Amino acid sequence: MPEPVLTPSERSGIVRDSLAVGVATGAYGIGFGAVSVASGLSVAQTCVLSLLMFTGASQFALAGVVAAGGAPMSGAATALLLGTRNTLYGLRMAPLLKWRGWRRAAAAHVLIDESTAMSVSRGTTPAVRLGFLTTGISVFVLWNLATAVGAVAGEAVGDPRTFGLDAAVGAAFLALLWPRLKDRRNVLVGVLAALVAISMVPLTAPGVPVLAAGGVALLVGALARGDDLTEVPGPDDVAGGHR
Numbered sequence: 001m002p003e004p005v006l007t008p009s010e011r012s013g014i015v016r017d018s019l020a021v022g023v024a025t026g027a028y029g030i031g032f033g034a035v036s037v038a039s040g041l042s043v044a045q046t047c048v049l050s051l052l053m054f055t056g057a058s059q060f061a062l063a064g065v066v067a068a069g070g071a072p073m074s075g076a077a078t079a080l081l082l083g084t085r086n087t088l089y090g091l092r093m094a095p096l097l098k099w100r101g102w103r104r105a106a107a108a109h110v111l112i113d114e115s116t117a118m119s120v121s122r123g124t125t126p127a128v129r130l131g132f133l134t135t136g137i138s139v140f141v142l143w144n145l146a147t148a149v150g151a152v153a154g155e156a157v158g159d160p161r162t163f164g165l166d167a168a169v170g171a172a173f174l175a176l177l178w179p180r181l182k183d184r185r186n187v188l189v190g191v192l193a194a195l196v197a198i199s200m201v202p203l204t205a206p207g208v209p210v211l212a213a214g215g216v217a218l219l220v221g222a223l224a225r226g227d228d229l230t231e232v233p234g235p236d237d238v239a240g241g242h243r
Contacts, residue, residue: 026142
């Protein structure tokens with residue numbers, strides 16, 4: 001059975017909405033570039049992170065661990081933990097996109113909150129693919145350009161403590177967390193995770209408290225068996241640029 005063909009108005013509507021999300025989200029890369037350099041990474045390392053890792057929350061997590069003096073492996077483990085939700089998105093998107101081979105592998109690199117949210121509710125495969133690719137590619141291109149701009153600007157500033165940029169990583173995490181605190185369970189998870197992290201700070205190396213706090217969220221998720229673990233972000237989350 002042939003795939004349905006999108007009308008010009010349908011195509012332009014999907015592209016317009018997807019590009020709008022891409023531009024809004026890509027601009028956040030400036031913040032990561034500045035934060036990453038302030039944490040001690042070089043401009044080149046910062047740009048490579050955005051090219052290869054390309055998941056904002058994980059990138060901020062790695063920069064945060066490095067800024068706290070943690071080992072790179074602890075930062076990588078923290079970033080990996082935060083990025084596991086993208087795997088769950090893949091379970092939802094694979095049967096919708098219907099790609100095989102190299103196309104599926106390439107699509108995995110732009111499988112983020114925004115590309116998932118802008119495609120998962122489309123009614124046809126061509127619409128799903130168009131929303132996914134337009135959003136994913138636009139975010140990727142603009143995020144990396146913005147990262148480079150932010151990193152170069154951050155390096156030009158010099159000592160981050162002079163301008164209070166040493167607090168930028170913590171502020172970025174709060175900005176990512178705040179929109180999630182919309183129900184009691186998320187608030188409970190946040191409080192418990194904070195308590196676990198604070199209690200472990202004097203006892204463990206930098207990075208380990210973040211991993212332990214992430215374990216609280218995993219435990220709650222495992223106990224909440226009735227919930228859909230592949231739930232995708234809603235429109236409010238997409239507008240906020242949370243990846």
